[in-house]
Amino acid sequence: MALQYRVKRMQMNYKEGKPEGFQAQMVKQPIVREDNLVEYIANSTNLPRSTVLACTMAIADAIKLYVIHGHRVSFKHFGKFHLKVQNTCVDTLEECQADTVKRIQLCFTPNEDIKRVLNKTGLVNYASLNDSNND
Amino acid sequence: MKKTTHTSGPLGSIIMYPEKVKLSYLEGKPEKYRLHWKRATPMADEDITAYAAQMTHVPESAITLAQEALFDAITFFCVNGQSVQVPNLGTFSIQMDSSVVATAKEVGADTVKRRRLRFYPKAKLRAACRLENIRIDIDDLLRLKKENGQ
Numbered sequence: 001m002a003l004q005y006r007v008k009r010m011q012m013n014y015k016e017g018k019p020e021g022f023q024a025q026m027v028k029q030p031i032v033r034e035d036n037l038v039e040y041i042a043n044s045t046n047l048p049r050s051t052v053l054a055c056t057m058a059i060a061d062a063i064k065l066y067v068i069h070g071h072r073v074s075f076k077h078f079g080k081f082h083l084k085v086q087n088t089c090v091d092t093l094e095e096c097q098a099d100t101v102k103r104i105q106l107c108f109t110p111n112e113d114i115k116r117v118l119n120k121t122g123l124v125n126y127a128s129l130n131d132s133n134n135d
Numbered sequence: 136m137k138k139t140t141h142t143s144g145p146l147g148s149i150i151m152y153p154e155k156v157k158l159s160y161l162e163g164k165p166e167k168y169r170l171h172w173k174r175a176t177p178m179a180d181e182d183i184t185a186y187a188a189q190m191t192h193v194p195e196s197a198i199t200l201a202q203e204a205l206f207d208a209i210t211f212f213c214v215n216g217q218s219v220q221v222p223n224l225g226t227f228s229i230q231m232d233s234s235v236v237a238t239a240k241e242v243g244a245d246t247v248k249r250r251r252l253r254f255y256p257k258a259k260l261r262a263a264c265r266l267e268n269i270r271i272d273i274d275d276l277l278r279l280k281k282e283n284g285q
Contacts, residue, residue, distance in 0.1 A: 003216045003229065003250065007242045012235060021235035022242050029216040031226075037212075037219060041204045051193055053222065055201035058187035060223035064260055066182070068147025068269060070175040073183065078206040079252075080177075083149070083264060089156060089167035096153035096168040098271040106264040108254035114210060118229065118252060121214050123244040 002122035004029075027126045067106060079110035145270040146263050150175075152274045173274065213252060225256040 008025040011018050032040075038056065042049045063073050063081050074080040086103040090096050110118075154171040157164055184202065188195045209227050212219045218228035233247045262268065 003214070003231065005231065005233075005244075005247070007239045009239070010235065021237065022239045023235050024231065024233040024242050024244075024247050026216060026229065026231040028218070032208075032212045032217050032219045034220045034222045037205075037208060037221065040208055041201060044208070045200050045204045047197055047201060051191075051197060052201050052204075054191045055187055055193060055198050056205060056221065057223045058190045058198075059183055059202060059205070060221065060260075061190065062183045062186040063224065064263055065186070066178045068263055070147070070149040070172070072174060072177045074177055075180050075183075075202075075206060077203070078209075083269075085149070085151075085170075085172050087170050089158065089169045091167060093153055093168050096170060096273075098151070098170075098273060100170055101151075101266060101271055104264055104266045104269055106256050106260060108252075110252045114252060117210060117214060118250040121250065123247055125243075 002124045003027075004124050004126045006126040024123070075111075077111070077113060079108055079114060081106065081108050083107070146268045148270040148272060149173075150272045150274050152276075170271075170273070223257065223260070225254055225260060228253050228255070 004027040005024040006027055008023050010021055010023055012021050038049055038053050041047070041056075042052045045052070047055075066073050067081055067083055070083065072080055072082040084105045084107045085101060086105070087101045090100055150173045151170040152173060153168050155166055156169050157166055180199075180202065184195050184198045187193070187198045187202075191198070205221070209219050209221070213227055213229045216229060218226050220226050230251045230253050231247055232249050232251070233242075236242055236246055256264070
């Protein structure tokens, strides 16, 4: 199990003379669609597909309901969903009203275990992988 | 005939209170006021399981099983470089941050600084969390309590 990367040529416009540089870019794999995810979970848990779909949707609804009421929803082995509020500072206490809030956003923060797993994941050069397959 | 439109009220609500802040990064370090968010009680796995069980009439044990399998599946697919679409929630995917080097030969696993798990909420969920859909209640009493050290 490893992430694949390819070498990407890029121009550094922010540097004088706009020199060229090279960077590792992740190779995107096919997206796992909702149906495929539900089927995968149903197969791994032996639960009926309809039950898995209902559970997944109910979990999503619960996250939404709690988050929009200011709760932080934490999952022990995954991470937490929470709102992020961006607001501005004002000079007086009287001005400090609800209209100083500029934006509210839903955020997700993965927990340390997930971060550790991600950072331990191996990396393979896509080009070398293809070369070895052709040999 | 005149068309009637139904406008729904805010979907959610949060409580905020004004707080004095010192802007240390500005010259003269001026004091200003800004709203501080009073977070509601954090919700854990069990609360979500209980809610889902109530909504779906599925036993809590099955919900827990499905929930664990869901998060394991997201991690498994993301570690393989795949994006995962979760019904009613959004998409999880991996992002890789790497440093720029002078030659193509120098590019390797060691130039990758970190990998991040990103979450892109579905449009409906994003809309529900927007400013216009959340009522902001200002609780001035909280500020006074905090100022008095209570």
